[in-house]
Amino acid sequence: AQSVAQPEDQVNVAEGNPLTVKCTYSVSGNPYLFWYVQYPNRGLQFLLKYITGDNLVKGSYGFEAEFNKSQTSFHLKKPSALVSDSALYFCAVRDIGRLAFGKGNQVVVIP
């Protein structure tokens, strides 16, 4: 089965500093990878996806992600974090229809 892992529970970053949220994947074949964000008591919002093509994928709200096949990683990045980016971030991989999610990373942006 396809799976992803998010090794950190919480990421703390100062406002204005670069933000990175880590994700590694384990798949057979070519991966379809996704990032979602969840605000308190809300559903998940789609940020970006990697299907094929350029390894650097740009998404919503200034986020981007880098697909690295040799390291089996798909890390989410933002050059300059905002306080409003504080939320729960999920990496996911497509597994024959369904999405298989990681456990999530709580991001705290400190003013």
Added chain:
Amino acid sequence: DTGVSQDPRHKITKRGQNVTFRCDPISEHNRLYWYRQTLGQGPEFLTYFQNEAQLEKSRLLSDRFSAERPKGSFSTLEIQRTEQGDSAMYLCASSLTGDSYEQYFGPGTRLTVT
């Protein structure tokens, strides 16, 4: 485009009661998914439909759970004889057909079983 909607947003029920949740997908999406999310965890897949056909059910989905999508539009998820372990957020998502398409999620229904 009004997005994915779910009803109710919150449900409190007593152990042993039956509950039913509704999901209305984005209108042009023919795939509809149900997930369950507990505190501190990522969403876990339950089942999904393509049009009215239920294509896959997770082993998490016990016999007490049933989902329908009778006309390929809205879907219902019923839990019979609820247990305290069923307390969770139930998320619905929809997408176009094809694994490259992203899924769009509704706000969820939070179930509390007392």
